[in-house]
Amino acid sequence: MLASLRADLAMARRGYARYAAYPGAALAGIFTNTVFGFMRAFILLALYQQRANIGGYDASAAVTYVWVGQALLMTVFMWGWLDIAVRIRTGDIATDLVRPIHPLRAALGFDLGRAAYHIVFRGIPPFVVGMAFFPVRLPSEIAVWIAFLVSLVLAVVVSFFFRVLYNVVGFWTTDVRGTMMLGGIIANLFSGFLIPVSFFPDWLAAIARATPFPSIVQTPIDIFVGTVSGPAIVGALVTQIAWAIALGLAARWTFDLGVRRLVVQGG
Amino acid sequence: MTMALIEVEGLRKDFTVTRKTGVLRRARAVVHAVDGLTFSVERGEIVGYIGPNGAGKSTTVKMLTGILVPTAGRISVGGLVPTDRRTELARRIGVLFGQRVQLWWDLPLIESFELLRHMYRVGADRYRENLATFRELLELDPFLGTPVRQLSLGQRVRGELTAAMLHDPEILFLDEPTIGLDIVAKQRVREFLLRANREHGVTVLLTTHDLADIERLARRILIIDHGRLIYDGELEALKRRFGPRRVLVVDLVEPAPPLRVDGGEVVRTDGPRQWIAFDGDRITAAALIAAVTAVAAVRDLTLEEPEIESVVREIYAGRARPEAGPIRGS
Numbered sequence: 001m002l003a004s005l006r007a008d009l010a011m012a013r014r015g016y017a018r019y020a021a022y023p024g025a026a027l028a029g030i031f032t033n034t035v036f037g038f039m040r041a042f043i044l045l046a047l048y049q050q051r052a053n054i055g056g057y058d059a060s061a062a063v064t065y066v067w068v069g070q071a072l073l074m075t076v077f078m079w080g081w082l083d084i085a086v087r088i089r090t091g092d093i094a095t096d097l098v099r100p101i102h103p104l105r106a107a108l109g110f111d112l113g114r115a116a117y118h119i120v121f122r123g124i125p126p127f128v129v130g131m132a133f134f135p136v137r138l139p140s141e142i143a144v145w146i147a148f149l150v151s152l153v154l155a156v157v158v159s160f161f162f163r164v165l166y167n168v169v170g171f172w173t174t175d176v177r178g179t180m181m182l183g184g185i186i187a188n189l190f191s192g193f194l195i196p197v198s199f200f201p202d203w204l205a206a207i208a209r210a211t212p213f214p215s216i217v218q219t220p221i222d223i224f225v226g227t228v229s230g231p232a233i234v235g236a237l238v239t240q241i242a243w244a245i246a247l248g249l250a251a252r253w254t255f256d257l258g259v260r261r262l263v264v265q266g267g
Numbered sequence: 268m269t270m271a272l273i274e275v276e277g278l279r280k281d282f283t284v285t286r287k288t289g290v291l292r293r294a295r296a297v298v299h300a301v302d303g304l305t306f307s308v309e310r311g312e313i314v315g316y317i318g319p320n321g322a323g324k325s326t327t328v329k330m331l332t333g334i335l336v337p338t339a340g341r342i343s344v345g346g347l348v349p350t351d352r353r354t355e356l357a358r359r360i361g362v363l364f365g366q367r368v369q370l371w372w373d374l375p376l377i378e379s380f381e382l383l384r385h386m387y388r389v390g391a392d393r394y395r396e397n398l399a400t401f402r403e404l405l406e407l408d409p410f411l412g413t414p415v416r417q418l419s420l421g422q423r424v425r426g427e428l429t430a431a432m433l434h435d436p437e438i439l440f441l442d443e444p445t446i447g448l449d450i451v452a453k454q455r456v457r458e459f460l461l462r463a464n465r466e467h468g469v470t471v472l473l474t475t476h477d478l479a480d481i482e483r484l485a486r487r488i489l490i491i492d493h494g495r496l497i498y499d500g501e502l503e504a505l506k507r508r509f510g511p512r513r514v515l516v517v518d519l520v521e522p523a524p525p526l527r528v529d530g531g532e533v534v535r536t537d538g539p540r541q542w543i544a545f546d547g548d549r550i551t552a553a554a555l556i557a558a559v560t561a562v563a564a565v566r567d568l569t570l571e572e573p574e575i576e577s578v579v580r581e582i583y584a585g586r587a588r589p590e591a592g593p594i595r596g597s
Contacts, residue, residue, distance in 0.1 A: 003388050010385035018373040021414065095369040097334045100357040101386055263350060264336045266282050266300075266326070 015113025
C-alpha cells in the first residue's frame with residue numbers, strides 16, 4: 001500500500017517535472033489566459049450594466065467566476081490532451097503494457113503532477129492579474145479553501161477520465177482529433193466554462209447537470225465563489241466523486257477493450 | 268520433465284490485412300506472420316533470433332512478452348502464459364524494443380530510472396547497487412542529468428538497456444538492441460549483455476539484423492523466415508553446414524595463370540593475387556597451402572573464413588534451405 005502510494009507520488013513528481021521543463025510555454029500561456037480573462041470579464045460586466053443579478057451571481061461573483069475559470073482552464077485540461085492517443089498511434093503504448101502497473105494508473109499519477117504544475121504556474125498568475133483589475137472575491141473561510149482544493153483534485157480526476165475516453169478512440173480509428181474537438185465543444189459548454197450553467201435556460205441547464213462536465217469546472221468555481229456553500233458543498237463533492245468513479249470505470253473498461261483489440265489483432 | 272524457461276509450441280499468428288481495391292471494395296487477406304514455431308530456451312542461454320524483414324521476429328517477441336495474443340499454439344515464459352499474466356510477467360522480464368522509447372522524453376535520464384524503480388518496487392539498496400553497476404559499465408555518468416530527448420541514439424540505447432534491467436529481470440527480450448549504433452557503442456552494449464549473462468545468469472533472446480551481434484553474443488541461433496523456423500542450433504554448426512567454401516588468398520611472387528591444385532579451385536585472380544576456394548571438409552588449409560607452395564613461389568597468404576553474413580544470405584536466398592522442417596544443429 002505504502003509502496004504503491006510512493007509510486008503514485010513518484011509519478012506525480014515527474015508529471016510536474018515534465019511540464020516544468022518548458023517555462024517558455026508557461027509564459028506564453030499565462031499571457032493568453034490573462035488576455036482572454038480580460039475579454040470575458042469585460043463582456044460579463046457589460047451584461048451586468050443591464051441587470052444586477054443573473055442566475056444567482058452578482059457582478060463581483062461573475063468576474064470571480066471568470067478569473068477562477070481562467071485559472072482552472074489548463075489545470076483541468078479538458079481538451080487538447082492527446083498523450084495516450086499519441087502513444088497508441090506511435091505504438092509506444094506497447095512499452096506501457098509491459099510494465100507491472102496499469103497504464104491508466106501511471107497516467108493518472110502523471111496527470112495529477114501536471115495539474116499541480118498548471119495550477120501554480122498557469123493558474124495563479126492570471127488570477128493575480130485579474131484580482132488587480134476586477135472586484136474579485138476570495139473565500140474568507142479556511143474550510144471553503146479546503147473544500148475548493150478537494151473539489152479541484154476531483155475535477156482533475158474527472159477530467160482525466162473524460163480525456164482518456166476520447167484518447168482511447170485511437171485504438172479503433174486514427175482520427176482522434178475529430179472526437180476530441182466534439183468532446184471539447186460539449187465539455188466547454190456543459191462544464192460551465194464559457195458561462196455558468198445557471199445562466200442557461202432551464203431545459204439546457206438540466207441537460208448540462210446530467211453530464212459529468214459541471215464536475216470538472218462549475219463545481220470547484222461555485223465553491224470558490226460561494227454560490228455553493230454550507231451542506232450543499234458536501235453534495236457537490238459527492239457528485240464529483242460519483243462521476244470520478246463512473247468515468248473511471250468507463251475509461252478503464254474502454255481502455256482494456258482497446259488493449260484487447262490491440263493484442264488480438266496486432267498494432 | 269522439467270520445463271524450459273521459455274517454451275513455444277506450434278505458435279501461430281495470423282493478421283488480417285484489408286486493402287482498398289475500389290471505392291468501396293476492400294480485399295481481405297490473411298497473413299501468417301508466425302506460422303508454427305516450436306522451440307525452447309533454457310535458463311542462462313543467449314539466443315540470437317534472426318531472419319529477414321517481415322519474417323515474424325518482432326511478432327514472436329510481442330507474443331512472448333504478452334502484448335500480442337497468439338492465433339494458435341502454446342507459450343510458457345517462466346511458467347506463465349504471457350497474455351494471461353502480462354502484469355505479473357512484467358516484473359520478471361526486461362524488454363527493449365529497438366524503435367520504441369520507453370524512457371520519458373522530457374525528463375532527465377536519471378528521473379526515468381527513479382520512476383521505474385518505483386513502478387517495479389525495486390528496494391533502495393538494490394536500486395543503488397544496480398544503478399552503480401550500470402553507470403560504470405555503460406558509462407552513463409556524462410548524460411545522467413540530460414533530458415532523454417537530447418540524448419544521442421547511442422546514449423539513449425544505453426539508457427534503455429539500464430531501464431530494462433534495473434529490476435533484475437530473469438529474461439531479457441531485446442528487439443534490435445544495437446540498431447543504429449556506432450561500432451564503439453555496439454561493442455559496449457554487447458560486452459554489457461555478456462556480463463549480465465555470465466554474472467547474473469540472465470537469459471537473453473535478441474533479434475537483430477546485425478549478424479556481428481550474433482557472432483559476439485549468441486552460441487545458439489534461431490533463424491526464422493516467412494514465420495517458420497528454418498534453423499535452430501549452434502552458430503558454428505551452421506557455418507560448417509552451410510558455410511560457403513573457405514578461401515585461401517595467395518600473393519605470388521610473380522603473376523601467374525590460375526594455379527592447378529588438388530582440392531582447390533581458383534575463383535578469382537588479380538595480378539599476382541589469386542583466390543583459391545576449397546571445401547574445408549575435404550582438404551585442410553595446411554594441406555592446401557602445402558600443395559600451393561609446391562607449385563608456385565608464394566610471398567604471402569591469408570585465409571578467409573566463411574562470414575555468417577554470407578551464410579545467412581544463402582539461407583535466406585533459399586539455396587541452403589532444407590526441404591522440410593527446421594534443421595537442428597549439433
